Amino acid sequence: MVLMIHGAIENGRIFYSKKGDKGFAPFLANAGFEVLVADLRGRGRSRPHVNRHSKFDQTDAICEDLTVMGKALTDIARGRPQHWVAHSWGGVLIAAHLLRFPERIPGIQSIVCFGTKRSISVQNLSKFVGVDVVWNRAAKLAAAVYGYLPAKKLGMGSDDESRASHAQSVLWVKSEKAWIDPIDHFDYGAAAETNKLPLTLHLAGARDAYLGHPVDVARFAKECRLPEDSVYLLSKTNGHLSDYGHIEMLTDPRAVDDHFPLVVSWLSGNKDAFKAESVSSQRS
Numbered sequence: 001m002v003l004m005i006h007g008a009i010e011n012g013r014i015f016y017s018k019k020g021d022k023g024f025a026p027f028l029a030n031a032g033f034e035v036l037v038a039d040l041r042g043r044g045r046s047r048p049h050v051n052r053h054s055k056f057d058q059t060d061a062i063c064e065d066l067t068v069m070g071k072a073l074t075d076i077a078r079g080r081p082q083h084w085v086a087h088s089w090g091g092v093l094i095a096a097h098l099l100r101f102p103e104r105i106p107g108i109q110s111i112v113c114f115g116t117k118r119s120i121s122v123q124n125l126s127k128f129v130g131v132d133v134v135w136n137r138a139a140k141l142a143a144a145v146y147g148y149l150p151a152k153k154l155g156m157g158s159d160d161e162s163r164a165s166h167a168q169s170v171l172w173v174k175s176e177k178a179w180i181d182p183i184d185h186f187d188y189g190a191a192a193e194t195n196k197l198p199l200t201l202h203l204a205g206a207r208d209a210y211l212g213h214p215v216d217v218a219r220f221a222k223e224c225r226l227p228e229d230s231v232y233l234l235s236k237t238n239g240h241l242s243d244y245g246h247i248e249m250l251t252d253p254r255a256v257d258d259h260f261p262l263v264v265s266w267l268s269g270n271k272d273a274f275k276a277e278s279v280s281s282q283r284s
Contacts, residue, residue, distance in 0.1 A: 001077040002028055002267070003069060004037045007088030007116075008169055009149070009157025011044030012037040014087050014250055024085070024250055024260060031264045033083075036076070038069050040093075043159045050160040052147025057164035058093070059183040066097040070104055081109040083267050084198075087250060088212060089169065091116030091202075095224050096181075098198070099191035111200040112263055115212025115246045118220045121175040127210035136170055143167070179223060192225045200226055201266055201274065203259070205244035206235035212246050232274040234259055 004015045004025060015037050016023035029035050040061055042050035073082055086094050091113035098105050120131055139156065143149045143163040151157035161169075168182050179189040202221050204214035218231045234244045241254040249255065265273040 001073055001080050002033050002035045002083045002085055003073045004035065005066070005069075005084065005086045005090035005094055006038070006040065006043070007086070007090045008165070009151040009159055009161050010087065010090075011046075011159040012039045013044060013158065014247075015085075022253075024255075024263075027256060027260050028085075028264065028267075033264075033267070034076070036069075036073060038065075041065050042162065050148050050162050054148055054162040055164065056162055057183065058168040059181055061093055061165070062096045062100060062181075066093060067101070070097070074107060082107055083110050083112070084108055085112045085114075086116060087114045088116060088246065092118045092172070092220070095192075095197060095220075096188050099188050099195055100186060102191070102195040105195065105198055108198045110267060111198050112267065113200065113202045113217075114249050115205055115208055115217065116202060116220060117212050117216035118172055118179060118223060119175045119177065120173050120210055120213070120216055121219060122210055122213045122215055124209060127213075130210055131173065135173070139166060140170070189223060192223065197224055197226065199271075200224070200230050201263075202226075202231045203249060203263075204231060204233050205246060205249045206233055206237075207243040207248075208246045238275075 004012065006012050006014050015025040020026060025035050025037050039046040041056055042048065042054055084094055091111075094111060098108070120127060134156065139149055139151070142154060143166050148163050149156075149161040149166045151160050171177055171182055172179065178187070180187050200221070202217050204212060204217040206214065208214065214231070214233055221230045234240050234249055236243055241258045242248070242252060244252060249259070262273045
């Protein structure tokens with residue numbers, strides 16, 4: 001059983017095409033896995049859609065949304081192995097959820113994260129424009145004007161975000177900020193020191209400039225107290241067909257013949273399907 005969680009300004013469609021026949025979710029289904037693709041509150045097919053009256057935030061997603069989704073997965077699985085798969089910020093939400101509710105950890109066999117970072121330390125032009133200018137300033141202004149972040153309308157993403165969720169993510173993205181919940185001050189970093197997360201594979205794209213830069217993916221894995229070999233670089237130097245970007249690692253047509261089969265093998269128990277590659281040389 002696989003539960004798939006999308007990232008910020010996204011919805012579950014990151015895992016499957018409009019016709020439902022392409023993407024990582026149908027690939028897993030064709031490989032024999034039963035797959036549940038989630039839409040976080042107000043995104044995708046979840047109703048009502050995010051709007052100016054949406055008061056829910058990131059903490060609600062961590063404490064409520066993922067609790068309901070995890071319970072649904074457990075009820076359907078009926079004792080079968082559970083795997084959680086995430087793209088981008090979805091991996092942060094999953095880790096935070098499990099660190100808050102460590103009693104759920106034993107029921108999850110493994111986690112796979114595509115391009116997941118919690119904070120951004122790399123400095124380059126793409127990051128300056130995309131984060132410092134657009135996400136931290138322009139998006140904040142838009143959220144103040146509209147009452148929520150209309151990311152789809154503004155061409156910033158595939159779905160919208162509540163004003164509160166956006167504001168909370170801005171805090172966490174700052175590299176100097178500790179991993180602490182802004183609502184009730186739960187210390188996720190401290191919880192990671194005393195609770196061991198499930199076996200996790202972090203996939204980083206070599207062409208991911210800042211949304212899931214390999215260095216920041218590795219930093220998040222370290223913050224979660226995961227071993228160094230939890231991070232793998234999808235790159236030509238590692239024998240792959242492309243130096244994948246943040247979205248392309250899930251949407252590039254070549255993925256079905258490249259790393260998708262390796263992820264299936266890894267989920268099926270072959271933990272040697274990926275060989276760890278140092279990301280230290282990827283620093284900008």
